Amino acid sequence: MPLASLLTFGLLAFPQSPTIDPPAVSNPYARIAWLTLNQGVDDKDTNHRKEAIEATGTVGATPEAVKLAAKGLQDKEVLNRQTAAATLGQMGSQDAIPYLKNALEDKPEVAFTAAKALWDLGDTTGRTIFQEVLEGERPDGPTKMQKAMKDSKKRLKPDQLAMMGVSEVSGMLGPAGIGVQAVTEAVKELKGVGGGIPGRAVAAEVLGKDTDPYALTLLEWALGDNNWAVRVAVCKALGDRGNDATIAKLQLLLNDDHHAVRYMAAASIVKLSLKTQSTASR
Secondary structure, three states: OOHHHHHHOOOOOOOOOOOOOOOOOOOHHHHHHHHHHHHHHOOOOHHHHHHHHHHHHOOOOOHHHHHHHHHHHHOOOHHHHHHHHHHHHHHOOHHHHHHHHHHOOOOHHHHHHHHHHHHHOOOOOOHHHHHHHHHOOOOOOOOOOHHHHHHHHOOOOHHHHOOOOHHHHHHHHOOOOOOHHHHHHHHHOOOOOOOOHHHHHHHHHHHOOOOOHHHHHHHHHHHHOOOHHHHHHHHHHHHHHOOOOHHHHHHHHHHOOOHHHHHHHHHHHHHHHHHHHHHHOO
16 A cells, blocks of 8 residues: 555554654655554553564664663563563663663563573673572572672562563573473472572573672572472583582482483583583693
């Protein structure tokens, strides 16, 4: 349909709230398309807003697209704000960092997703969030920065983090993560003692890439997590973050009740052994 018809007959309803200026495009249809995204982010329908946020993320790391996706962080629905945070992390633009840092003060599940997005962008501001999540409510956890942990616990609780859906969690873990099946099984147990299982699994994956010495201490301690899917995630993370001394700790998991844990522990032992061997031969 001609551009004039779209405008004349109102087939494209312009958003009522202020629009984000489009990227520098000369094609008039591109401007109409951009206005469509603006409209979608402000739509009255919750799902429509979520879909528009996700679509905006595929535009690329332009300042305008980042700014439009960041509007989702002000959405009235928690899931949409969480979606906006994840989308900003996937866009790969440093322009998103200030928006995501502000989102660390949002509700637990949004703060957690924002911390993960920041981490993907190379910003470790949310480190204590992941540490606290992996520790959970266990009283025997290793200690570091006690004041920071106490402050974090005022707003982050494992049962709130358990609200994250399996699709969001498996997406965060990615194809090299612990796998959709493991996360699905973990979510089935969310109503049990181990609330926040998905959060702990993602936290383990993130801390496996953390150079902070405490990350290794915490991951080795977390091998004793009461949920098998989290233990799988921890074993995998230690394959990246561990050292020669970690092998003995992983060896205990070769007798775990769950085969998935045994296999991941075995794989990480082999990986660490190869790494140690390679280092020694230099």
